[in-house]
Amino acid sequence: MIKGYQINYQNQNVSILKGIDVEVGYGEFLAIVGPNGAGKSSLLNVLANEIKTDKKQHILFKDKILTDWKLEVLSKHKAKFSQHNSQDIPLLVKDVVMMGRYPYFHSQPNSEDFKCAENAMTDTDIIHLQNRDYNSLSGGEKQRVHLARVLAQLDNDVTHRLLFLDEPLNNLDVKHQYKTLELIKKLTQKKNTTIVVLHDLNLAAHFADKILLMESGKVLSYGSPEEVFTQEMISKAYQFPCTICKHPVNQETMILFG
Numbered sequence: 001m002i003k004g005y006q007i008n009y010q011n012q013n014v015s016i017l018k019g020i021d022v023e024v025g026y027g028e029f030l031a032i033v034g035p036n037g038a039g040k041s042s043l044l045n046v047l048a049n050e051i052k053t054d055k056k057q058h059i060l061f062k063d064k065i066l067t068d069w070k071l072e073v074l075s076k077h078k079a080k081f082s083q084h085n086s087q088d089i090p091l092l093v094k095d096v097v098m099m100g101r102y103p104y105f106h107s108q109p110n111s112e113d114f115k116c117a118e119n120a121m122t123d124t125d126i127i128h129l130q131n132r133d134y135n136s137l138s139g140g141e142k143q144r145v146h147l148a149r150v151l152a153q154l155d156n157d158v159t160h161r162l163l164f165l166d167e168p169l170n171n172l173d174v175k176h177q178y179k180t181l182e183l184i185k186k187l188t189q190k191k192n193t194t195i196v197v198l199h200d201l202n203l204a205a206h207f208a209d210k211i212l213l214m215e216s217g218k219v220l221s222y223g224s225p226e227e228v229f230t231q232e233m234i235s236k237a238y239q240f241p242c243t244i245c246k247h248p249v250n251q252e253t254m255i256l257f258g
Protein backbone atom coordinates (compact mmCIF):
# COMPACT_ATOMS: atom_id res chain seq x y z
CA MET A 1 0.00 0.00 0.00
CA ILE A 2 2.67 2.49 1.07
CA LYS A 3 6.44 2.16 1.07
CA GLY A 4 9.27 4.50 1.91
CA TYR A 5 12.96 3.78 2.22
CA GLN A 6 15.61 5.79 4.00
CA ILE A 7 13.24 8.66 4.77
CA ASN A 8 15.09 11.66 6.12
CA TYR A 9 13.48 14.87 7.21
CA GLN A 10 14.90 17.98 8.74
CA ASN A 11 13.40 21.27 9.77
CA GLN A 12 15.47 24.41 10.37
CA ASN A 13 18.62 22.29 10.30
CA VAL A 14 17.26 19.96 12.98
CA SER A 15 17.33 16.34 11.86
CA ILE A 16 13.95 14.87 12.79
CA LEU A 17 13.68 11.62 10.78
CA LYS A 18 16.85 9.64 10.18
CA GLY A 19 16.84 6.90 7.56
CA ILE A 20 13.41 5.42 8.23
CA ASP A 21 12.29 2.36 6.25
CA VAL A 22 8.59 1.63 6.28
CA GLU A 23 6.34 -0.66 4.30
CA VAL A 24 2.68 -1.21 5.10
CA GLY A 25 0.55 -3.71 3.21
CA TYR A 26 -3.11 -3.87 2.23
CA GLY A 27 -5.36 -4.65 5.17
CA GLU A 28 -2.65 -3.94 7.75
CA PHE A 29 -3.04 -2.05 11.01
CA LEU A 30 0.29 -0.43 11.91
CA ALA A 31 0.76 1.32 15.24
CA ILE A 32 3.61 3.83 15.51
CA VAL A 33 4.73 4.17 19.12
CA GLY A 34 7.59 5.81 20.96
CA PRO A 35 8.38 8.51 23.50
CA ASN A 36 7.55 12.21 23.11
CA GLY A 37 9.59 13.82 20.37
CA ALA A 38 10.58 10.49 18.76
CA GLY A 39 9.29 11.67 15.37
CA LYS A 40 5.99 9.77 15.16
CA SER A 41 3.84 12.70 13.97
CA SER A 42 6.58 13.81 11.58
CA LEU A 43 6.69 10.35 10.00
CA LEU A 44 2.91 10.29 9.71
CA ASN A 45 2.94 13.72 8.07
CA VAL A 46 5.59 12.62 5.57
CA LEU A 47 3.67 9.46 4.68
CA ALA A 48 0.44 11.43 4.37
CA ASN A 49 2.09 13.87 1.93
CA GLU A 50 1.68 16.79 4.32
CA ILE A 51 5.35 17.63 4.66
CA LYS A 52 7.97 17.20 2.01
CA THR A 53 11.24 15.36 2.40
CA ASP A 54 14.32 15.45 0.24
CA LYS A 55 13.11 15.41 -3.40
CA LYS A 56 15.29 12.40 -4.17
CA GLN A 57 13.38 10.27 -1.69
CA HIS A 58 10.33 8.62 -3.08
CA ILE A 59 7.42 7.40 -1.08
CA LEU A 60 5.33 4.99 -3.09
CA PHE A 61 1.60 4.88 -2.55
CA LYS A 62 -0.04 2.02 -4.44
CA ASP A 63 3.21 1.68 -6.41
CA LYS A 64 3.05 5.28 -7.67
CA ILE A 65 5.20 8.13 -6.35
CA LEU A 66 3.11 9.86 -3.70
CA THR A 67 3.83 13.38 -4.94
CA ASP A 68 2.69 12.38 -8.46
CA TRP A 69 -0.85 11.74 -7.26
CA LYS A 70 -3.43 14.42 -8.05
CA LEU A 71 -4.60 15.79 -4.70
CA GLU A 72 -8.30 15.51 -5.55
CA VAL A 73 -7.82 11.82 -6.40
CA LEU A 74 -5.58 11.18 -3.41
CA SER A 75 -8.18 12.60 -1.03
CA LYS A 76 -10.51 9.70 -1.92
CA HIS A 77 -7.79 7.10 -1.32
CA LYS A 78 -6.41 8.41 1.95
CA ALA A 79 -7.51 10.58 4.86
CA LYS A 80 -5.73 11.86 7.93
CA PHE A 81 -6.88 12.59 11.42
CA SER A 82 -4.50 15.14 12.94
CA GLN A 83 -3.36 15.43 16.51
CA HIS A 84 -4.19 19.14 16.71
CA ASN A 85 -7.67 19.71 15.41
CA SER A 86 -9.17 23.14 15.67
CA GLN A 87 -10.94 23.72 18.94
CA ASP A 88 -12.91 26.65 17.54
CA ILE A 89 -15.16 26.02 14.53
CA PRO A 90 -18.35 28.11 14.37
CA LEU A 91 -20.43 25.36 12.74
CA LEU A 92 -22.91 22.70 13.74
CA VAL A 93 -21.50 19.21 14.36
CA LYS A 94 -23.14 17.80 11.21
CA ASP A 95 -21.55 20.57 9.11
CA VAL A 96 -18.07 19.81 10.49
CA VAL A 97 -18.57 16.14 9.59
CA MET A 98 -19.78 17.17 6.13
CA MET A 99 -16.38 18.87 5.59
CA GLY A 100 -15.10 15.33 5.04
CA ARG A 101 -17.30 15.15 1.96
CA TYR A 102 -15.83 18.28 0.31
CA PRO A 103 -13.82 16.18 -2.19
CA TYR A 104 -17.14 14.77 -3.46
CA PHE A 105 -19.34 17.81 -4.18
CA HIS A 106 -19.04 21.36 -5.50
CA SER A 107 -21.75 23.57 -4.02
CA GLN A 108 -24.29 21.35 -2.29
CA PRO A 109 -23.96 17.86 -0.78
CA ASN A 110 -26.21 15.22 -2.34
CA SER A 111 -28.13 12.41 -0.65
CA GLU A 112 -25.07 10.13 -0.78
CA ASP A 113 -23.01 12.73 1.10
CA PHE A 114 -25.71 13.06 3.76
CA LYS A 115 -25.87 9.28 4.09
CA CYS A 116 -22.08 8.96 4.51
CA ALA A 117 -21.99 11.76 7.11
CA GLU A 118 -24.87 10.15 9.00
CA ASN A 119 -23.21 6.72 8.98
CA ALA A 120 -19.95 8.21 10.26
CA MET A 121 -21.78 10.04 13.07
CA THR A 122 -23.57 6.85 14.04
CA ASP A 123 -20.34 4.83 14.05
CA THR A 124 -18.58 7.38 16.24
CA ASP A 125 -21.54 7.76 18.59
CA ILE A 126 -22.20 11.46 17.94
CA ILE A 127 -25.45 11.23 15.97
CA HIS A 128 -27.33 12.66 18.97
CA LEU A 129 -25.04 15.69 18.87
CA GLN A 130 -25.44 16.45 15.16
CA ASN A 131 -27.40 19.70 15.62
CA ARG A 132 -25.24 21.04 18.46
CA ASP A 133 -22.73 23.88 18.00
CA TYR A 134 -19.33 22.22 17.60
CA ASN A 135 -17.82 24.78 19.98
CA SER A 136 -20.15 23.69 22.78
CA LEU A 137 -18.85 20.10 22.82
CA SER A 138 -16.47 18.50 25.30
CA GLY A 139 -12.93 17.56 24.29
CA GLY A 140 -13.74 13.90 23.71
CA GLU A 141 -16.90 14.74 21.76
CA LYS A 142 -14.93 17.11 19.50
CA GLN A 143 -12.39 14.36 18.96
CA ARG A 144 -15.16 12.01 17.79
CA VAL A 145 -16.53 14.66 15.43
CA HIS A 146 -13.16 14.82 13.66
CA LEU A 147 -13.00 11.05 13.56
CA ALA A 148 -16.44 11.04 11.92
CA ARG A 149 -15.21 13.66 9.43
CA VAL A 150 -12.28 11.51 8.24
CA LEU A 151 -14.45 8.37 8.13
CA ALA A 152 -16.98 10.25 5.99
CA GLN A 153 -14.12 11.31 3.71
CA LEU A 154 -13.09 7.70 3.13
CA ASP A 155 -16.63 6.36 2.62
CA ASN A 156 -16.46 5.44 -1.05
CA ASP A 157 -16.00 2.52 -3.44
CA VAL A 158 -12.19 2.80 -3.71
CA THR A 159 -10.56 -0.52 -2.95
CA HIS A 160 -7.66 -0.31 -0.49
CA ARG A 161 -8.11 3.02 1.31
CA LEU A 162 -5.50 4.35 3.74
CA LEU A 163 -6.34 6.02 7.02
CA PHE A 164 -3.76 7.95 9.08
CA LEU A 165 -4.58 8.77 12.67
CA ASP A 166 -2.37 10.82 14.96
CA GLU A 167 -3.22 10.10 18.59
CA PRO A 168 -6.94 9.56 17.94
CA LEU A 169 -7.61 8.46 21.52
CA ASN A 170 -6.77 11.81 23.17
CA ASN A 171 -9.59 12.86 25.51
CA LEU A 172 -11.60 9.70 24.90
CA ASP A 173 -13.02 7.67 27.78
CA VAL A 174 -12.20 3.97 27.95
CA LYS A 175 -15.33 2.83 26.10
CA HIS A 176 -14.76 5.24 23.23
CA GLN A 177 -11.05 4.33 23.06
CA TYR A 178 -12.03 0.70 22.48
CA LYS A 179 -14.91 1.59 20.14
CA THR A 180 -12.61 3.79 18.05
CA LEU A 181 -9.95 1.11 17.69
CA GLU A 182 -12.60 -1.53 16.95
CA LEU A 183 -13.96 0.73 14.20
CA ILE A 184 -10.49 1.11 12.75
CA LYS A 185 -9.84 -2.62 13.01
CA LYS A 186 -13.08 -3.32 11.13
CA LEU A 187 -11.96 -0.97 8.37
CA THR A 188 -8.68 -2.85 7.97
CA GLN A 189 -10.53 -6.16 7.83
CA LYS A 190 -12.04 -4.86 4.56
CA LYS A 191 -8.53 -4.71 3.02
CA ASN A 192 -7.98 -1.06 3.93
CA THR A 193 -4.85 0.04 5.77
CA THR A 194 -4.49 2.09 8.92
CA ILE A 195 -1.42 3.76 10.35
CA VAL A 196 -2.03 5.06 13.86
CA VAL A 197 0.17 6.93 16.31
CA LEU A 198 -0.65 5.61 19.77
CA HIS A 199 0.72 6.18 23.26
CA ASP A 200 -1.10 3.30 24.95
CA LEU A 201 1.16 0.30 24.30
CA ASN A 202 -1.36 -2.21 25.61
CA LEU A 203 -4.02 -0.99 23.21
CA ALA A 204 -1.44 -1.06 20.42
CA ALA A 205 -0.58 -4.67 21.35
CA HIS A 206 -4.24 -5.65 21.39
CA PHE A 207 -5.33 -4.07 18.10
CA ALA A 208 -2.33 -3.62 15.80
CA ASP A 209 -0.90 -6.23 13.43
CA LYS A 210 2.49 -4.55 13.37
CA ILE A 211 4.29 -2.11 15.65
CA LEU A 212 6.91 0.45 14.64
CA LEU A 213 8.77 1.62 17.72
CA MET A 214 10.60 4.91 17.21
CA GLU A 215 13.19 6.72 19.22
CA SER A 216 15.16 9.89 18.37
CA GLY A 217 13.98 9.94 14.74
CA LYS A 218 14.92 6.32 14.07
CA VAL A 219 13.20 2.94 14.02
CA LEU A 220 14.23 1.08 17.14
CA SER A 221 12.17 -2.01 16.42
CA TYR A 222 9.56 -3.21 13.95
CA GLY A 223 7.43 -6.36 13.91
CA SER A 224 4.50 -8.04 15.62
CA PRO A 225 3.54 -6.80 19.12
CA GLU A 226 5.23 -9.88 20.63
CA GLU A 227 8.45 -9.15 18.73
CA VAL A 228 8.61 -5.44 19.51
CA PHE A 229 7.25 -5.26 23.02
CA THR A 230 10.10 -6.79 24.93
CA GLN A 231 11.27 -5.47 28.29
CA GLU A 232 14.61 -4.53 26.78
CA MET A 233 13.15 -2.56 23.84
CA ILE A 234 10.53 -0.71 25.83
CA SER A 235 12.90 0.25 28.64
CA LYS A 236 15.45 1.41 26.07
CA ALA A 237 12.94 3.55 24.18
CA TYR A 238 11.14 5.06 27.16
CA GLN A 239 13.96 5.02 29.74
CA PHE A 240 11.44 3.60 32.14
CA PRO A 241 11.20 0.17 33.78
CA CYS A 242 8.53 -2.27 32.70
CA THR A 243 7.50 -5.89 33.00
CA ILE A 244 6.06 -7.95 30.15
CA CYS A 245 3.48 -10.56 31.06
CA LYS A 246 0.48 -12.34 29.62
CA HIS A 247 -3.00 -10.88 29.94
CA PRO A 248 -4.80 -13.18 32.41
CA VAL A 249 -7.93 -13.41 30.25
CA ASN A 250 -6.84 -13.39 26.60
CA GLN A 251 -3.15 -14.33 27.02
CA GLU A 252 -2.01 -11.37 24.88
CA THR A 253 1.18 -9.44 25.57
CA MET A 254 0.60 -7.06 28.48
CA ILE A 255 2.99 -4.35 29.63
CA LEU A 256 3.11 -3.17 33.23
CA PHE A 257 5.07 0.01 33.92
CA GLY A 258 6.98 0.92 37.01
Ligand SMILES: Nc1ncnc2c1ncn2[C@@H]1O[C@H](COP(=O)(O)OP(=O)(O)OP(=O)(O)O)[C@@H](O)[C@H]1O
Nearest residue numbers: 011012014016034035036037038039040041042043
Ligand atom coordinates in the same frame (compact mmCIF):
# COMPACT_ATOMS: atom_id res chain seq x y z
N1 LIG B 1 10.27 23.20 13.25
C1 LIG B 1 10.98 22.48 14.11
N2 LIG B 1 12.18 22.91 14.56
C2 LIG B 1 12.88 22.17 15.43
N3 LIG B 1 12.47 20.98 15.90
C3 LIG B 1 11.30 20.51 15.49
C4 LIG B 1 10.48 21.21 14.56
N4 LIG B 1 9.37 20.49 14.34
C5 LIG B 1 9.49 19.37 15.10
N5 LIG B 1 10.63 19.39 15.78
C6 LIG B 1 11.13 18.36 16.73
O1 LIG B 1 11.11 17.10 16.09
C7 LIG B 1 10.92 16.08 17.05
C8 LIG B 1 9.84 15.13 16.56
O2 LIG B 1 8.57 15.75 16.65
P1 LIG B 1 7.23 14.91 16.46
O3 LIG B 1 6.07 15.83 16.68
O4 LIG B 1 7.30 14.18 15.18
O5 LIG B 1 7.36 13.86 17.66
P2 LIG B 1 6.31 12.83 18.26
O6 LIG B 1 7.01 11.53 18.38
O7 LIG B 1 5.05 12.82 17.46
O8 LIG B 1 6.06 13.42 19.71
P3 LIG B 1 4.78 13.45 20.70
O9 LIG B 1 4.62 12.05 21.24
O10 LIG B 1 5.25 14.39 21.77
O11 LIG B 1 3.58 13.95 19.95
C9 LIG B 1 10.60 16.79 18.36
O12 LIG B 1 11.73 16.78 19.18
C10 LIG B 1 10.24 18.20 17.94
O13 LIG B 1 10.56 19.13 18.94
